[in-house]
Amino acid sequence: MAVPASAQTPARVAGATGERAAYNYIGRYRTVLPHLVFGAYWHTKITFVNLGGNPVTVPVNFYDDATKPLSVPIRNYGTLTYVEVYVPAYSTRTIETNETSSDPLKVGFARAAIQCPSGGCDNLLVYGTFGTVAVPGRADFEATLFAADSRSPMGTLAFDNRNGFITGVAVSAYDCTGTDPRVLIDFKYDDEVGNTFHQFAIPMSCPGHTQFALPDFNLKSQGRSGYVQVFSNEANVGVVGLLFNPNGGAFTTLPVVEYLK
Numbered sequence: 001m002a003v004p005a006s007a008q009t010p011a012r013v014a015g016a017t018g019e020r021a022a023y024n025y026i027g028r029y030r031t032v033l034p035h036l037v038f039g040a041y042w043h044t045k046i047t048f049v050n051l052g053g054n055p056v057t058v059p060v061n062f063y064d065d066a067t068k069p070l071s072v073p074i075r076n077y078g079t080l081t082y083v084e085v086y087v088p089a090y091s092t093r094t095i096e097t098n099e100t101s102s103d104p105l106k107v108g109f110a111r112a113a114i115q116c117p118s119g120g121c122d123n124l125l126v127y128g129t130f131g132t133v134a135v136p137g138r139a140d141f142e143a144t145l146f147a148a149d150s151r152s153p154m155g156t157l158a159f160d161n162r163n164g165f166i167t168g169v170a171v172s173a174y175d176c177t178g179t180d181p182r183v184l185i186d187f188k189y190d191d192e193v194g195n196t197f198h199q200f201a202i203p204m205s206c207p208g209h210t211q212f213a214l215p216d217f218n219l220k221s222q223g224r225s226g227y228v229q230v231f232s233n234e235a236n237v238g239v240v241g242l243l244f245n246p247n248g249g250a251f252t253t254l255p256v257v258e259y260l261k
Helices: none
Strands: 030-038 042-050 056-063 070-075 078-079 082-087 094-095 106-112 124-132 140-146 154-160 167-174 184-191 194-206 208-213 226-229 236-242 251-254 255-257
Touching: 030 042, 030 070, 030 124, 030 140, 030 167, 030 208, 030 236, 042 056, 042 082, 056 124, 082 094, 106 167, 106 208, 140 251, 154 167, 154 236, 154 251, 167 184, 167 194, 167 226, 194 208, 226 236
Parallel strands: none
Antiparallel strands: 030 106, 042 094, 042 124, 056 082, 056 106, 070 078, 124 140, 154 226, 154 255, 167 208, 167 236, 184 194, 184 226, 236 251
């Protein structure tokens, strides 16, 4: 993704305000899966765990990078841009993509709207599992991604681009505060001892989604480690961190600290 020169200047230096959210993955606001990927040896599953005594219905919409409805092949459901998942009390349900290795790679994000007329919205856990499958000559790899809090304007994660490791991020923007469909997403990099060494902003559709490897996107992060803050003053954001091992294609998700308004 090319970044205009005008967007590379650290003009927007103010971070998001608010208290750090408690690290609780369960609740009615945990409804955004910031990264969805399928095709070209990639596969995604979304799991719903109802820990309460009342049934919950979870409508899920799928979107591409431009937040147009994304048609997703869902096993036992068909190819849909929207699916409704009913989760009985004290039960789990899982939906998964139903692609083939020859299908083109498609990415985007998913957003749910938890419905619980009898109560129990805060007893639902939503998480995604995605990874590579059936790559010739290589083991399958997958990682878990918990649903992000839809109220968060900021996510912070550690990165490590040393010794051949590569940190990637995926960002979804939604609940835009203005009428302009383009917003700025800020990236602020601090080194291992907390010194800011780079900051810039990129334009992005809102709602929207993007993903990239940090070393490719920001040359100043190559061979370095530290943490990066991803935030917007014009939208809420969901952030995913991925750490890729240079040996054999293994990867893992990185924990993201969220902030509430």
